[in-house]
Structures are given as C-alpha cells and as structure tokens.
Amino acid sequence: MAGNTFGTLFSVNTFGESHGPALGVTIDGLPAGIKFDLDFIQSEMNRRRPGANSLGTTRNEGDEIEVISGVFEGYSTGCPITMIIKNTSQKSQDYSAIKDVFRPGHADYTYTEKFGIRDYRGGGRSSGRETSMRVAAGAVAKLLLKEIGINIKAGTIQIGDVKAKKLDFDHTFNNELSCPDEEAAILMRDKIKDAKDNLDSIGGIIECHVSGMLPGLGDPCFDKLDALLAHAILSIGACKGFEIGSGFESAKLYGSQNNDKMHVKDGKVTFDTNNAGGILGGISNGNNIIFRAAFKPTPSIYKEQETINKSLENVKIQIKGRHDPCIVPRAVVVVEAMTAIVLADRYLVWRAYESR
C-alpha cells in the first residue's frame, strides 16, 4: 500500500490535494447503526479550519463536509463512509514563483526525488490541508468512542520556551490555543505574534489526555497501543517527537520512581502515579492515556532563505502567500483525531478477540 490508509478494522483513507478540486476521506469499518452526527463532525472541522484562530493564516475556507456514501436515514450503514470538502479558496498564482525551487524544511525536494513529479501549487498531498480529512474521520471515530465513554482532549502546553504550568485537562480551555493554563496562554500568544512580526515561525508541544479508557486495548508485540499512537501522531506533518507518560524524562529515573504503584481502593484498581501514561506492555491499563507531541516551527517563513532549485543551482527564496506562524493551535484537533482513529480501530479489534 502506498500509505494513504491507516487502521485495520476502522480504516481511514484520505485523498486529495490542497489545490485540486476537493479533499476527501473514506472510512471503511464504522459499524452499522451509529447515529451520524454531522453537526458534531462539522464543529470539529471548524476547530481546524484556517481562520479558526486570530493567530494563523487568513486563508478562509468553508471546509464544509459533504457526505457521499455510507449514511442512510441518519445512521451509518456499515458500508464505506466517504466525505469530501471542496477547495474553494485556491490562489494558485501565489505558488508559481516557487514552482522550481525547493523550499527549505518542506517536502518539495523529497517529493521530486520520489515521484519525479510534484504539484507545486501548495504542497499537494504534503499540505497541512490534508489533515482536514483526518479531522473528519477522527470526528466519526469519536462518535463510536462516545458510545463506550471514551473521551479525548488535547491542548497546547508549550510554545517556544513558554510552558504551561497548570496541566488540568478537566476544565474548558477558554483560549485560542486550547492551552490548559490561561496565564501561559497569554504569553504563548505573544510568542507567536513576535515570531510573526519577525517574519519567522515558532514550534510547540501538544499534550493529549484520554479518559474513560477500557483496559485491554492494544496488542503485546508490534501493535502496542503506544506504538500505534506514535505512528499516528508522527504521521502528522511537522511532528518531530512523541512521548508517552514519563517519556524522555523516564531516562533519568530509577525503577522505584518510575513504576506506578497499584492499589485496590473500594474494589477498584488504581495507580498512585501515571508514569506509564495509561499503557503497560502495549495494552491500556484503564488509567488515562497521556502523551505529548513536539511540533517544529512552520517551515514557510517570510524571511529570505538560501536554498536550491530543480536545476541544482544555489538560489534565494522569499516565500509569499498565507502561512501560520505557528501550526500548534490548529494541530490540537488533528492530534485528537488521530488518537480517536487509533482507539476506534483497537476497540473494534478488541471486540473481535475478547472472550468475556
């Protein structure tokens, strides 16, 4: 497979380029009889939409979902669900200047090496716009997970060197960054504005919490639940790192510190800490899943940069067009979506095998 499909039993196949007629996704594997809440799906789309926050690109696209198949009288039929969004705000002319130049930090060079051909009008498949359809599929996955009480919530916890100190994911995030720490959110916002004013961009970190977890999801060997999550999250363009539970910090810890003590309280299994991030041996332990993902600064910056062109000449490039100075705020819902897709898939696998 050429890698545009993810998942075994809840299988998601995205298609479309940022400057083609439309983008779409086909979900093969949603069980029949799930109430198809299109309003919820659209609301998730709106969280990712350009212009969803005041910090990003002004490229304003409706991103309105059209359902092509798989839904009948408001319910899923068990057949493939295809959803598309039309590309309405294409400004192809913005990109003609970079047709033969490889933008630093972008996939321009590697696409050309791999395919010999490249849709130069905005990244093609490597455009962040591809993730819109992951959000649509993730919203459908959330509809399935809601039925069993699984809830996913991600937030921005770092922009540049500004870190959130309060990490309470149980309350509503009243800021454009989906940051759990309102005070830090203000500083983060400033950080992004500074980057923008300097014709530059800035990176950040997203943390994701999953509550209401079922124990037993994930497999012992190659398809450990955390390995699948890492695959899913690293497949988001610009993501450069993934860690679960104590993550990279665990390298510094002793076993006696890192092991989560288990106790039975009121007949329920509890963990004193959550360094495991909710997963032991690749299988969910019922505790909240907690992981973090690092995102690099947007490679599209307005500063002049040194690079090369298709004729293998050294040239300078000054990128125009509309670009987010920080991709993190809009990536929050994408992180949630990929998490939902993994969990929906593993939930169906669990149903196949569980014997109780």
Next chain:
Amino acid sequence: MAGNTFGTLFSVNTFGESHGPALGVTIDGLPAGIKFDLDFIQSEMNRRRPGANSLGTTRNEGDEIEVISGVFEGYSTGCPITMIIKNTSQKSQDYSAIKDVFRPGHADYTYTEKFGIRDYRGGGRSSGRETSMRVAAGAVAKLLLKEIGINIKAGTIQIGDVKAKKLDFDHTFNNELSCPDEEAAILMRDKIKDAKDNLDSIGGIIECHVSGMLPGLGDPCFDKLDALLAHAILSIGACKGFEIGSGFESAKLYGSQNNDKMHVKDGKVTFDTNNAGGILGGISNGNNIIFRAAFKPTPSIYKEQETINKSLENVKIQIKGRHDPCIVPRAVVVVEAMTAIVLADRYLVWRAYESR
C-alpha cells in the same frame, strides 16, 4: 491481525514465549538470491544476548539460531525464512511466587485484563526475550540494506542524568554500552552499578544514525518514514519516547533556526544542518537519519514494592530472579534491528513504485 507481524513487503512475524520450547521469527519478503550470512546474524544475536555485557543479567542463553526454511545452498530462495532459538536456561521456579501478583510497571495486569490467561513464567510474549527474534530479523534486513550501501549504527547517549557529549558515530564504540563518548561511558557504567547496588534500576536514551541513505524512501501520508520508525521503536518494550532530528527541542526553535538550508556543492545536494533528521514530509532526503529513543528503567527491581494480586488484594512484592538493572545497553541492537526492518520494507516498496 493480532499485531505480531510488522512490515508490508519485508514482513516480520515473531512468535514464542520466554519460557516455552522456543522463540522464532518468520520473514516473508526477502528477495531471492541474497547471500545468507549466518555468522553475521549470530553475531548480532550475541550483541543482545544476556551476559553480553558485565552490567546485566547473568542468565546465560546460547541464543543459537536454527534456520528452518527459506535458505537453499547459502542463498535466500524468496520463500519465508523462519529462524528459531531454543529456550535452554529456563528457571520456571523463579517465577512461581509471582504467579498471582501483578508486578508494578509490567504487563501482568494488562495481559490478564486482555486475555484472561497469562503465562506467568517470565512475561511470556511481553518478555524482553521476544526482542531476540527482532534482532535476527533485523540482521537479515541488514543483509539486504548492505547491498545498497545503507548502514545503521545506534549507541547509548544517556543513562540516568549522565549524557554523552561526543556524538561522533563514525568511530568504533569500545565499551559495553555502545556509547560514542568513552569518558561518559565510564560514568554511565557507574550509574548502572549504583542502581544495581541499591536494588534498583535506571533508564536511558539511545541515538541511532543511518548513513548511505537513498532519497525517496517513505510515503507522504500515514506511512511517513519517521512515523513508521516511531511505530517500530515504540513497539520495543520499555521504550517511552521517540524523536527525530531536532525532536522535542524543535518546539523551542524559530523556523529560521530549524529549517535546514540546502546548497549544491560539487554538483551534490547538501544540507547545512540536519534538524530534519534526514526526513522531509515523511520521505528520506538522502541525509543521515538521526533519531533518539527513551527507555524507562527496568520495572523488575529487587526493592520491595506495593501492588495488588489477582484476587484484588493489596500486597507487597519482592521480585527475585535475574534482571538487568538497565535495559539500554542490550536494547541498542534491538533499535538497530527495528530500524533495519523498516528501511528494508520501505526499500522494497520504493522498488515497486519508482519509475526511473
């Protein structure tokens, strides 16, 4: 699939438990006609073998590879290659005390929740011993990669709070830790001994370098090369984090800092820096691939710990048997093996699609 297979065209399927008759692996997809260098494969096995270094478990297993199929007159036939190692040093009696107790930080609880049944004699499939067969498969993958000049080398760069300062991966590592910094290696060794003396364990970080890379490996969407590597590496038990290139550090950087400038020198494409870690938009750019993986401290420690048992009672546990105070030195070759498996797989996929 129940997750014991990894890879599409170079497909690796491991089987076996630490205390069953044998462990094994089947590789489906090695092209015919590859010289099958069993000595090399065995030498890789020896790098991971218990007792391979003076820091770890004294459990001494031969781990001698038997080839069951797929090799004829010294060459691969294109048919499945199955290799097994027999379990000779089983001390099942060591484990009877923990039969009904869930060890903290282990998969005991989650296996019981998932399967209802658990091979309590040493972790079963969740034993680190499962990774031995990944090493065997990785060695075979290396045989294929060697033909196109791809070379993989991993090393320990952190144990607890001791970090390697010299990160030159071009010379030979003359220490048990495969640490590129000989001075740091001495301190790391002390760190592990301290942990051991305190009946405790300690974590660490492994860095992996891939040289001789072909541009064009990996796919643009879900099967980005870094996403597949993250999947592969996180599927190693005890791994808690993965980062590529500038990784988590990239969160703090500006785009102008993080973008790798490209230049043409002597007709060759070069990158001034390697914050991308050799991968752009999910596709290799020809530069060295560089990533890091965080490993938690071994959950098996000799200190008494609080936990619960199958009857959901709060109990104390004191783990016996032979366990590594630090898994990192032996995990180095496992990291290389999983990397080799991913690259062999993507190389075959590349052969299928490349049109030049």
Next chain:
Amino acid sequence: MAGNTFGTLFSVNTFGESHGPALGVTIDGLPAGIKFDLDFIQSEMNRRRPGANSLGTTRNEGDEIEVISGVFEGYSTGCPITMIIKNTSQKSQDYSAIKDVFRPGHADYTYTEKFGIRDYRGGGRSSGRETSMRVAAGAVAKLLLKEIGINIKAGTIQIGDVKAKKLDFDHTFNNELSCPDEEAAILMRDKIKDAKDNLDSIGGIIECHVSGMLPGLGDPCFDKLDALLAHAILSIGACKGFEIGSGFESAKLYGSQNNDKMHVKDGKVTFDTNNAGGILGGISNGNNIIFRAAFKPTPSIYKEQETINKSLENVKIQIKGRHDPCIVPRAVVVVEAMTAIVLADRYLVWRAYESR
C-alpha cells in the same frame, strides 16, 4: 478491513450506493508519471453503462467520470487517485414497494441480518452499479499494464444453453455481447430476448484471455495468481464459478493429457497446449492466461415470486423497475477490470522483489 478494498500495492477502494449522491473509487498505488488517459477510462465506463446494449435496462446514466485527486498536468502523481460518478437517474420511488420485502436471490435478507439496516432503494452497495467504479479502476490498471504490453480481452461464450464454438479472441467482437462467435451471438441474443419476453432472466459464461504476459507474476502459496483472480472475479455480484485453463474438465483428464508439454522453438519457451491457463504453481508462465466465469441469471425478474418480509411473513412479490434480463454482456468489461487490477497489483509486487 470491511472488505471494500482490493489489492496490496495497486489498492482499489470503492464507495457509494446506487441511490446516494455519487459512487467513487480511490486507487492508492499507481506509480507517478503514468499518462492519465481520461478518454480511455470514459470509454471503458461506456462499455458497462446501462443502455450500452439494446438487451438491457433502459436506465440511462451518464456515468461521467470526475477526477478528484492524484492527477496533475495530465500525469499521475503517485498520490491517491479518486474518481466519482454522480447518480443522476435515481428513481427511488420504484423501490418503495420492496422496502420491507426480501427479494429472492438478492442480498436483501443477508444485509438485514448483517447490518440491521439496509438502503432499500436499489441494493445500496450490493447494486450492480457498484461495479462501475471497478471498471474505472480497471481502466487505470490497464494504462499501467499497457506500458509493459499486457492486454486483456473478455467475451461472452455462453448464454443459457447456447455456446460459442469459435473461441478466437484475436479479432474484434462486432456484437453487443462481445461474443467471439458471431453466429452464436445471434442465438444468444434471441435467448436473452426470450427470457425477457417471459418476464424472466438468463445466466451465462464469460471467458477472459490475457496476452503479452510476463512470466513470474503471482506467489507460490496463498497468493497464487489464479487464487487472486478467483477472489477478484467471484467478488463480482452474480458470479457463481471460476475455472482456469482446463478447469472442471481437468477432473476427467489423465496427467499425460493435462500436462502441457514444453518445447524450445527458435530459442523461445513454448507450451504445446494451455491446460494450465498460463499459470503453474500460482505463477504466470508467460503463456496467455485463460479463465472462465459463470454468472447466474439476474435475480430481479418480473414474474411473481414467493418470499418473506421483515416481519417474517410469507408474501408474494412482483418486482418492478428496470432490470437487465441478462447481466453477462455488461459484466464482460467488469471481468476485464478485475483482471487488470489483479495483474497491476502483482506486477508492482513483482517489481519489488525481482532481482534481475
């Protein structure tokens, strides 16, 4: 996977219902740089289109292909190609009478048992209209196969008890049935008209020839080339049988009769006969592939039939609407399409592994 995808490296995913907004297909795995001949694809669509012959349904649909993704400046980009056709001639009211009744020979009962929900407006996914998108994907597969000289041609060789006697597939078929025997074609046509006049339907057999074959396609074990073809062809609704080469007749033969003698003539390997149908041990031998597929009579007949309804009552049903009295003539191009998809897929797999 829920079974709406076929193929490993040339992967075809269809979606859509006969009475939804559109039907579509996503092809993941066409190599980049293939000239995308939309006229040819449309001409293949027209061969299957209702009204393509005078014998079938008068339901007249444009079936005009819209390309959503994966094509840039007339060439494939290596990214997913999605094509859709809109449903323009929906007469949903035709179907309201059968909303709660299970039509004999149809999937109505089994869909209800499986999914609990059923799009009763014309079969939904089980409609023959789903095969239109297989034709689109098959046409794309043919574009790839044309590059290596593989040519696929199917024809009707039996309708009811009328059999073609001339089986020369090298000339053009000048009849609506794509029958290689012009005289038999006239009798077949009468047979279908008779069935129609009697408010009934009739079955038939299609034979398929593949010339220009490469030796070495297909795999030795479960993915034998003939096994994949059988899978592909039996996945066409109404197909009830598949045989390759001497097929069911081989049961009556002695080994000395059935073995195809090999000779070298002018330095080329030739087979005296082709009882193997071009495949030995699951792998193509370079000879023409020849197989046959049996199609049952259309289950939709205008005669009154006994059946049951959703309330588990015995009822009678008289089907209305427009239905083909014989599906065979329109299935010819579908058989070709599925064959092309299998061969394109195996050709790419072959490229991955071949070592010469």
Next chain:
Amino acid sequence: MAGNTFGTLFSVNTFGESHGPALGVTIDGLPAGIKFDLDFIQSEMNRRRPGANSLGTTRNEGDEIEVISGVFEGYSTGCPITMIIKNTSQKSQDYSAIKDVFRPGHADYTYTEKFGIRDYRGGGRSSGRETSMRVAAGAVAKLLLKEIGINIKAGTIQIGDVKAKKLDFDHTFNNELSCPDEEAAILMRDKIKDAKDNLDSIGGIIECHVSGMLPGLGDPCFDKLDALLAHAILSIGACKGFEIGSGFESAKLYGSQNNDKMHVKDGKVTFDTNNAGGILGGISNGNNIIFRAAFKPTPSIYKEQETINKSLENVKIQIKGRHDPCIVPRAVVVVEAMTAIVLADRYLVWRAYESR
C-alpha cells in the same frame, strides 16, 4: 506481502520446504481461552498424511505436530501459535536427476523465472507437503468454529468420469476417498488404480458442505464470503476451478429456476432450494454453504514426457520417486482446512462489527 499469509483476524502463515528441516505454521489471532485439543489436530494431520490411504504415495511421514508457542496449560493464550512438523523421510537423492529439468505441469519453470533459484529437491514451497500446515491451522480454526456450532465436511464426488450419485453429506464416509456414495467409491478406486497401472494420474472433484452457519458472515464488496472461499481453495496447488451453489450450471438457468424461494416455517427462515450455496450478495444466509473444487491430475507421472531444461534444450524426462496417482483423496481435508480458516477469520470480523 509475499503471499505466505492468509486471513485478516485469524491469520495463517505457513513456512518450510518439503526437504528442509521442518515445515511450520503460525496462527496469529486465535482468541485466548480456547481449549487446545492437540489430539484432534493430530487426527486431522493423519487424514492428509502420505500413506493415509492405500491409493497414494508410500512416502511415510509421521507428520507429528510440535507446538512451539501460544498454548499454556492446555489453552490458547491469545498469542501466536506456531506448530511444526519435522521432515524425517527425505530422500533428496530421488530428485537429483531432475535438478536442471523443468517437469511438465509443475512449478519448476515458473519458480526459476520468478526467483532465479529453486530448491529442486521436491518442489520446495510448491510441494503438496506445504498443505500439511494448512491442515494444522485448519484444525485450530475448527476448534474455534466448534464453539459456535459450525461444522465442515468435504468429500470426493468425482474421479475422472466417475461421479457420485448420492450426495448425502450427513452420514459417515466409510471409504478411503471420503466419497458420500459408497458404490461410486469402488469405481473411483478402480479408476485411480487404472491410472497408476498406466504410469499415469487422474483428476477429480471435491464437494464441501458447511452446516450450522451463522447468517451475516462475509462482506458486501471485494471480500464476499464466496470470493474469499474461492481465493482459499484455488490457493491449493492443483486446484483448477471453484463453483458455489448452482455454479457453472447456473449459466444455463432462468432466474425463476435459480432464485431460491424463501419461506417462514415455524418462525424460522427457510430456503426451498440452495442454488445460492448458502451465500447471497457475499454474505452467508444461514443455509448450508455448498461448493465444489476441481483438481487436475497429479503432474508427476511415470510415463516419459517431453520438456525442456535450464539450458533451454528440448529433453525427455522420466519422473521417479513416490507420487500420488490422484491427489483428490488427500486434498479433502485440505479443502476443509482452508474453508475453516476463511470462516474462522470472517467469524472474528463479524464479532468486531456486529452490533446486536
């Protein structure tokens, strides 16, 4: 994948050559907690074993199953089950004469074309001996199916031109051919002996009945249950045709004849006939599944034959060694095994998606 694995959730991976150290199979996906009845598995092996009947090869192999993994204290653990049989009766010297000659009707030529290398000592992977491990896996699948009351029974219904007239599959078959018609069995036996006496071989047909079926297994599109069965059955070497229900005969029928009338009797859904063979629209309807498979005469005959060698010279060959004059009697249990594997797989898929 290189095609040595079959099934999605009940995944079967065979390995090994007829003249290597051992053959084996790994089953990934048997749910935990299934009683592992090794005696039953061995008894199934014995049905296929050379020497199991007086008609075949005298090559006498123990085919004794060794369980390597996945079973603990008599029950499946949910982890991969690997079973092997050692090759004890290898007479490699028998084959040296044919080292460079391509036997007619065999895979010798196509293997050489595909892989460039060939294990000439008896067919390697293309040996009928590979199917022994399918029987082992099929026996495990039967253990799972038994829990839900699904029963599979195949029998020989034709050898050469001798056809069984009684097709009652409800009684025990008291003959070496597993033929439901005791009188025909005697004639079939004579037919095979005649072929053997003439240094020749003969083909035949196997019919398979599945009772106790659950409605709802199979998928609507590419993974129709009959398509998967066709794939599975055609993947058995020497199989040249597959038909379900009325099969090729349906080509001659009118819709009014072929449609199975449905009635409700005593509250239960019944079908007056079973031309569908138990599957409608790719999904089981609860009726018995009935299909037939055609097997060609064994290509290994003792008569002298014309063929070519590796140097592309025309030569004559006289095959020695021990070969079955008719493969059909021993293929009966292989047909059952592949059927069981398909049904076990689809049953697990059904469990994943069913919503009642």
